[in-house]
Amino acid sequence: MVGTLGIVWGATFLVIELALAGISPAWLAAGRVTLAATLTLVIWIALTGGRLWSGRDRNWPGLCLIGALSTAVPYLCLAWAQTHVSSGLAGVSMAAIALIVLPLSHFALPDAKMTWRSSAGLCIGFVGVMILIGGGAFRSTGDPLEPLGRLACLGAALSYSVSSVTMRRLPPADPLGLAAVPLLIGSCMIVPLALLLEGPPPLPAPETLGWIALLGFVPTAGANLLRVLVIRRAGPVFMSLTNYQVPCWSVIFGIVILDEPVEAKLFLALALILSGIGISQWPALRRTIMRR
Template sequence: MTSAPDITLKSWLMVALLGLIWGGTFMVQKLALGHMPPFWVAAGRIGFAAVITIAVWQLRGGRMFTTEATDWPRLAFVSIFSAAVPFMFLAWAQQYVTSAFTGVSMAAVALFVLPLAHFFVPGERMTLRRTLGFLIGFSGVVVLIGPAAFASTGSPLEGYGRIACLAAACCYGVSSIVLRKLPPLDPVGLSAATLIFGSFVVIPIAFVQHGLPPMPPLEGLALVALLGLVPTAGANLLRIVVIRSAGPVFMSLTNYQVPLWSVVFGVTLMGEPLPGSMIWATLLILSGVALSQLGALQRLFGSKAT
């Protein structure tokens, strides 16, 4: 039986860290695509992450399962739709869509999660306050990105790229719900299993689509290794811990932070101009998060939720 969400200070810190990590992921992936074809970027990312996570898992004793045979299909589903499929969709789509649209599509994860959690996860009901909070947060993302969110790249495949981005967001939303409903498992073992299953899907598809992997320069290898180590191996484990403890709706708050951090990285690392909408967008995003999680914030600061 799935327990009610347990949102603590540690949960808030992990969600904040995930937003920071994933905020820089699309920038790094875009650079990696300059050295390798998209499915090999996805395969290198998930394969490297799998090796690292398996090593950590074995050092911890290789603990994971007390599951029944009926749990394996759900675990395989989570693995494919929380890593393999969205990684491939996003790597392929980034060739044809703007980074701004990618940011908006990731913010849409919360809008997929909210109605699904209402029906399938105990303690995650879609109240009016929570729904308004998520809509306000999403509007903050749209204000931040502005008209660039829907600007065209001119590519004939842009429409398919946008569909792929939204499909990736849907995959993250659905897999979060199923992940929450899995029986008790060691989080490192569960992370290793999702990456192993995901590798079994992505690597053969990369071979079929692109042939043998190219040998990129040292910079390309470093970028793929960075993608595998931080936003995949490390962040995948954090994501699992947050969903299993605080729930998929709380986890989806990360996706409002991603565009915000993307802008911060663009300004500080890439010399991009600071958007005039930054302050208003930040206020909307933080207000939406606070409204949607008012009860958790009140409990965190010692007040009784009303």
């Protein structure tokens, strides 16, 4: 599941760039969240009858916080940021999630304490990401709003981190419902915000509608369900390792789809990233091997 998320989210920045050519940032975010919420809500109700909690415990405030910080806030921040910063910088900001989640989990989750192994593994992986992205990601684009765009990227990374830790703290719940309800909450938040910021929605061209539909169904609806499953089963720290893969897949898609040149640093970066993941998650990997 983590590998699938890395591939899907690695291609997302490319699709966002294509969609932004025909629609404004806030309505792009609102469109993908609303489509994803509708799809997952229909499937959830059809399969479970709309039952969410599996016990007597309830945490609706936490669910509302997850809805805001896992959908509305980061999608809007990234869509707006990519009109002012390079996609490389947006990608490396997602890699920072792993470094943010580690201390948050240490203080908020009793079963996710920081160790030398996890800290060293995450740092090695981050070095691999920095080698992969290179200095070009931080080269100025000349846009006067670029500093705010960079802050928006970091805000999105912080939002994802807090929502992941909060999700792990929720009481037992249906995973499909836990994917659908935050999307619905996020949709209810971001649509009025888009109206306030950009007025009534435009009528995009069919090609733009296709990109929005792709963003809504695959990296939003489908990937959000996988994200919930990973966080609930393995924890937010393990989930955060997905974001080390995102820049790698972005480069690979650029080579395959855009015929960009293959650079030797790709292989060095991949080796460091995989080594970091292996070091930080070695106890879990060893238990999996032993069971087999």
